[in-house]
Amino acid sequence: xxxxxxxxxxxxxxxxxxxxxxxxxxxxxxxxxxxxxxxxxxxxxxxxxxxxxxxxxxxxxxxxxxxxxxxxxxxxxxxxxxxxxxxxxxxxxxxxxxxxxxxxxxxxxxxxxxxxxxxxxxxxxxxxxxxxxxxxxxxxxxxxxxxxxxxxxxxxxxxxxxxxxxxxxxxxxxxxxxxxxxxxxxxxxxxxxxxxxxxxxxxxxxxxxxxxxxxxxxxxxxxxxxxxxxxxxxxxxxxxxxxxxxxxxxxxxxxxxxxxxxxxxxxxxxxxxxxxxxxxxxxxxxxxxxxxxxxxxxxxxxxxxxxxxxxxxxxxxxxxxxxxxxxxxxxxxxxxxxxxxxxxxxxxx
Amino acid sequence: xxxxxxxxxxxxxxxxxxxxxxxxxxxxxxxxxxxxxxxxxxxxxxxxxxxxxxxxxxxxxxxxxxxxxxxxxxxxxxxxxxxxxxxxxxxxxxxxxxxxxxxxxxxxxxxxxxxxxxxxxxxxxxxxxxxxxxxxxxxxxxxxxxxxxxxxxxxxxxxxxxxxxxxxxxxxxxxxxxxxxxxxxxxxxxxxxxxxxxxxxxxxxxxxxxxxxxxxxxxxxxxxxxxxxxxxxxxxxxxxxxxxxxxxxxxxxxxxxxxxxxxxxxxxxxxxxxxxxxxxxxxxxxxxxxxxxxxxxxxxxxxxxxxxxxxxxxxxxxxxxxxxxxxxxxxxxxxxxxxxxxxxxxxxx
Numbered sequence: 001x002x003x004x005x006x007x008x009x010x011x012x013x014x015x016x017x018x019x020x021x022x023x024x025x026x027x028x029x030x031x032x033x034x035x036x037x038x039x040x041x042x043x044x045x046x047x048x049x050x051x052x053x054x055x056x057x058x059x060x061x062x063x064x065x066x067x068x069x070x071x072x073x074x075x076x077x078x079x080x081x082x083x084x085x086x087x088x089x090x091x092x093x094x095x096x097x098x099x100x101x102x103x104x105x106x107x108x109x110x111x112x113x114x115x116x117x118x119x120x121x122x123x124x125x126x127x128x129x130x131x132x133x134x135x136x137x138x139x140x141x142x143x144x145x146x147x148x149x150x151x152x153x154x155x156x157x158x159x160x161x162x163x164x165x166x167x168x169x170x171x172x173x174x175x176x177x178x179x180x181x182x183x184x185x186x187x188x189x190x191x192x193x194x195x196x197x198x199x200x201x202x203x204x205x206x207x208x209x210x211x212x213x214x215x216x217x218x219x220x221x222x223x224x225x226x227x228x229x230x231x232x233x234x235x236x237x238x239x240x241x242x243x244x245x246x247x248x249x250x251x252x253x254x255x256x257x258x259x260x261x262x263x264x265x266x267x268x269x270x271x272x273x274x275x276x277x278x279x280x281x282x283x284x285x286x287x288x289x290x291x292x293x294x295x296x297x298x299x300x301x302x303x304x305x306x307x308x309x310x311x312x313x314x315x316x317x318x319x320x321x322x323x324x325x326x327x328x329x330x331x332x333x334x335x336x337x338x339x340x341x342x343x344x345x346x347x348x349x
Numbered sequence: 350x351x352x353x354x355x356x357x358x359x360x361x362x363x364x365x366x367x368x369x370x371x372x373x374x375x376x377x378x379x380x381x382x383x384x385x386x387x388x389x390x391x392x393x394x395x396x397x398x399x400x401x402x403x404x405x406x407x408x409x410x411x412x413x414x415x416x417x418x419x420x421x422x423x424x425x426x427x428x429x430x431x432x433x434x435x436x437x438x439x440x441x442x443x444x445x446x447x448x449x450x451x452x453x454x455x456x457x458x459x460x461x462x463x464x465x466x467x468x469x470x471x472x473x474x475x476x477x478x479x480x481x482x483x484x485x486x487x488x489x490x491x492x493x494x495x496x497x498x499x500x501x502x503x504x505x506x507x508x509x510x511x512x513x514x515x516x517x518x519x520x521x522x523x524x525x526x527x528x529x530x531x532x533x534x535x536x537x538x539x540x541x542x543x544x545x546x547x548x549x550x551x552x553x554x555x556x557x558x559x560x561x562x563x564x565x566x567x568x569x570x571x572x573x574x575x576x577x578x579x580x581x582x583x584x585x586x587x588x589x590x591x592x593x594x595x596x597x598x599x600x601x602x603x604x605x606x607x608x609x610x611x612x613x614x615x616x617x618x619x620x621x622x623x624x625x626x627x628x629x630x631x632x633x634x635x636x637x638x639x640x641x642x643x644x645x646x647x648x649x650x651x652x653x654x655x656x657x658x659x660x661x662x663x664x665x666x667x668x669x670x671x672x673x674x675x676x677x678x679x680x681x682x683x684x685x686x687x688x689x690x691x692x693x694x695x696x697x698x
Binding site for chain 2: 004005006007008009035038045046126178179180181182187190191
């Protein structure tokens with residue numbers, strides 16, 4: 001397994017690059033914009049393919065690298081379903097999994113620092129690891145005084161979820177300011193000074209009286225991190241987009257091939273548009289190349305390829321790639337299946 | 350296994366705390382003075398016993414934590430035999446091992462950054478790791494322009510020793526300034542820009558033309574790091590020391606029990622004083638306590654306990670501890686077996 005902890009000394013942020021093998025798929029957790037070139041260099045050097053970039057929550061102290069990584073690698077951007085970030089291409093919730101080749105992370109909803117704070121749990125032969133974002137820090141916890149933070153929720157996330165993990169679970173936070181790189185659940189249970197409280201009320205009191213100044217970057221970082229979505233407008237301007245209503249009107253006609261780019265788990269959870277084909281986004285490149293199934297389908301049948309996904313982000317990237325690969329009919333449903341459902345489009349499970 | 354990488358952001362130094370199990374013996378590599386309290390806190394929290402503190406070389410950019418850790422834990426301080434540091438309690442050379450309960454590090458002499466630069470290689474079920482000090486950095490190498498640095502030697506250390514390790518060996522350096530925490534030998538072989546040279550002469554040219562300013566801390570750190578020895582004078586002032594000559598004169602008399610505190614490997618390599626007993630330093634506490642073998646020996650025989658070790662450092666600590674434990678006769682040979690040999694004392698192998 002490849003496991004790299006990378007540090008941004010300006011914001012004190014830890015970023016994690018993970019892959020099951022050299023030459024395979026990789027994911028990155030909590031990337032920092034200023035460090036994107038270093039991440040991409042490492043991805044190239046280790047012969048990896050970055051397929052997912054995950055933020056544990058909407059950060060207030062640095063600008064996320066999610067947008068830049070997506071622009072440069074076409075990776076899937078992942079955040080929790082509560083996030084205020086405008087459009088990420090995959091939203092996850094408690095009980096979901098974030099999977100890449102050879103490994104997957106269990107998704108734990110751990111609000112409190114923000115209302116979109118998630119933790120991610122990884123198993124594997126090198127020991128269980130949990131990425132705790134700003135929820136549980138090494139000998140600390142993330143502040144709860146802005147961005148819908150809530151000390152009561154955080155107490156619950158920490159005491160009733162994270163501290164229930166086995167003691168030997170390694171804890172990898174999104175930040176450290178004192179020079180620690182890793183801890184364990186057992187250690188935090190016993191030695192984290194913030195967790196030496198007798199009740200949730202005592203914790204709420206403690207957190208409500210920290211009197212911390214706002215993060216230096218907050219006024220810049222939060223708005224920047226909210227707007228990381230792709231410019232689906234640009235795709236529309238080029239005539240490659242259908243609104244959900246337009247798509248509904250075309251639906252059932254012979255000359256349309258609807259192609260779902262989402263993963264199996266997303267399809268099972270959120271349903272699919274009846275009659276649509278399934279061609280997962282990570283396989284896109286081979287599917288749209290000459291000789292690929294979508295390329296052949298478009299040529300052989302003359303059907304218009306209409307991509308869709310969860311929110312229109314992956315499908316917008318797919319349209320651009322398909323057009324470049326010579327599939328001139330390619331377009332997508334703007335806003336994805338979320339918009340489709342809002343327009344009362346039918347969905348099957 | 351417990352493996353902790355700790356960071357000092359002021360000097361960009363990585364320190365490593367290692368133990369085979371919670372509750373067992375630990376060693377630390379390249380500790381920084383300002384961080385000693387954090388290390389000791391972690392040692393307590395993990396229920397460890399710090400028995401060895403190792404510096405990969407005499408540092409010029411921070412003050413070592415070796416002296417403070419020895420003062421507070423009575424651990425053995427370890428450096429290479431070439432070091433200018435006045436007195437460390439154990440000096441190692443190529444081919445030696447630094448051992449604690451459950452694990453041991455192979456000692457590799459890798460001069461070039463300084464003439465006392467060593468690397469330490471660790472095996473184990475979690476993969477092979479090499480601690481490279483300032484010899485091999487992540488995508489860099491340590492400067493060679495002071496403290497008897499020598500680019501030609503460094504080329505040899507890197508190309509003919511470190512890069513001969515298996516590609517998957519994890520590389521843990523003493524410093525990083527760009528946010529990396531770990532690399533591999535394979536990666537450095539392929540992607541370290543300093544190592545893209547065709548010959549040793551090209552490397553020498555490269556290193557001789559870096560034109561780096563001296564480290565900010567150099568004028569403070571080097572003298573401080575040279576003088577980390579215990580005050581053996583103080584032990585002498587209290588009447589608890591014998592010079593090697595005085596010890597020689599007493600030798601063979603019935604009322605003396607010479608006690609060698611060194612490890613088995615040191616005894617085999619450097620020889621022992623004929624007729625001396627062996628009671629390794631890590632077991633000292635139990636041996637000198639009431640009921641312990643040395644305590645009983647002193648009481649039952651009335652013999653004077655004369656400790657010795659390599660350079661008099663461990664034995665000075667032992668004298669102090671033995672006096673506190675009520676062994677009023679305890680003293681030591683100042684300067685250890687090194688001084689004994691200089692005084693032409695007999696040694697057997």
